[in-house]
Amino acid sequence: MSTLTTTPGSAAGDQLAAPAAAPANRPADRANPTRAVLMLEDGRSFVGEAYGAIGETFGEAVFCTGMTGYQETLSDPSFHGQIVIMTAPHIGNTGVNDADYESDRIQVAGFVVRDPARRPSSWRSRGSLDDELAAAGVVGISGIDTRALTRHLRERGAMRCAISSTLADDSAVNDPAAGDSAAGVDEGGQSAALAALLDRVRSSPEMVGADLAPVVSTPEPYVVPAASGTAQFKVAALDLGIKRATPAAMAALGCEVHVLPARTTGEELLALEPDGVFLSNGPGDPATADYAVEALRTVLRADVPVFGICFGHQLLARALGFETYKLTYGHRGVNQPVGDVATGRIAVTSQNHGFAVRAPLTGVTDTPFGRVVASHIGLNDEVVEGLECLDVPAFSVQFHPEAAPGPHDAANLFERFRDLMAAARQARAAVAGGES
Structure with a gap:
């Protein structure tokens, strides 16, 4: 690598x-x-x-x-x-x-x-x-x-x-x-x-049924080092069409980011012994990316923290058992308002997606990986804009916290991912200490 x-x-x-x-x-x-x-x-x-x-x-x-x-x-x-x-x-x-x-x-x-x-x-x-x-x-x-x-x-x-x-x-x-x-x-x-x-x-190809993530993904793994020079966390980032600003945002928080091809398996992800797994944005129909969904399920079963954005949000949803569907005309721009269900706060976000997640807007849903709630909702059309797992360390958002371009209202989500990795590390240390 x-x-x-x-x-x-x-x-x-x-x-x-x-x-x-x-x-x-x-x-x-x-x-x-x-x-x-x-x-x-x-x-x-x-x-x-x-x-x-x-x-x-x-x-x-x-x-x-x-x-x-x-x-x-x-x-x-x-x-x-x-x-x-x-x-x-x-x-x-x-x-x-x-x-x-x-x-x-x-x-x-x-x-x-x-x-x-x-x-x-x-x-x-x-x-x-x-x-x-x-x-x-x-x-x-x-x-x-x-x-x-x-x-x-x-x-x-x-x-x-x-x-x-x-x-x-x-x-x-x-x-x-x-x-x-x-x-x-x-x-x-x-x-x-x-x-x-x-x-x-x-007679030209339609977007429904298009498997485009491998087309734009990196052909070979590469590493973005922590900005400080000393890595506090190792992140395995599945490149489904990742933007440069995304690993840069995690590197600024002390993460060493290993960017991997779209078809990387769950076993290969876990072989890196990452503190967390990140799923990027990307093009195409999420229903075609079963290879990434299966890899993600392997990671979820291992209790490794997961953060997905945009296309990665849709793949987490499918891994949890939810369906995805095509929007009439999609959300694309730097002025998309999103409501945080837990806090009631509104963030203006950068979005670029033509598919969305079909999940309940309210209440708790039982999935093969435990309880899940909708964490963010689009205020223009009530599209599910975020998911939070209550029993495994995983969450996702449909928008782009790294912006590029756009507002930085949601940039703190990378800090939340870092904190989730820190908490998981402490939990593993506590278990190891109890067994010794």
Whole structure:
């Protein structure tokens, strides 16, 4: 196992190279921009301008309500396979830099903005977002009504879509007055080229049933050392799509974090003799990750403290016997209010999930691992946002306590995990002392 000696929290310990000044796959003539179209699987289309790379891409259309943090959003592995729509109109103002990447590359399948900044201004910026997307081969679209698109997704639900900037011969796309259309092919409102694009959208993979955690997980284990240099606790972190800020947050509390591939078994986790096991965020359908659920059950039977966030929260729920389901349009943004059931306090949280846990909001539920309660509830739609086990040392939250981007209202949950590991260590010492 290699040891990461760069700044704690850098998932791969590498620096991203600055893109070329004028990527070949990006239109250079802004006076005559390449037209692009966004096609939803229900037949609605939006015509705008190419942004980033020229090409065609497919994914699940989702919207993010954050006004800031676009670079962290783009590089969050939880967005793998998704075309992200930013509801804030002005995106790209601060350009791009190396410090704000949450993984070693841009993860989104496509990017949608209304009014992109063409001249970024920031002392940290090393280039424009447009150039960065083009260099990474990420196809995007700009100049469309992103709020109308968001309203449509809120009413109809998240769905598959495509962005194409390759339909150069299609008059419906190249007409500057085309705007957006709600007409489907069956209504005669689309050209043959757009109808063919719609067919490709409808034949693209769905998010339900998608096993994506192994795709974005680290291929090899690595270690993020404690920030102080002296480790007080050893954490085995299952990388299901972990962000750099997450191990950094634990390292700042004196934890040596062993980041492990998604398919690491329970026996392999326990072989590290960790003080605690952490389950990260990640993309895809939690119902496909039975390998991680079985590993987690092995850990729970060993009474090792467990903390799960986002995708990891959903996997803990499934390990306990609860089901997960797909939300209509998901929670994505840095302004999601969550209520703490025990204290009554409200935290504004950073969230990025399209699936949720089906569990009782009130009362105690008996599971194969003892009693469980819902610890946090989403205030917008009463989604279960946290679980607490009363008989084994395990808890989880659906949101991101490390933020990146977003508020730090829930950062204390890492301290709670540290305290849980300390209590478990004391309990083991007491048992060992009683047996001697």
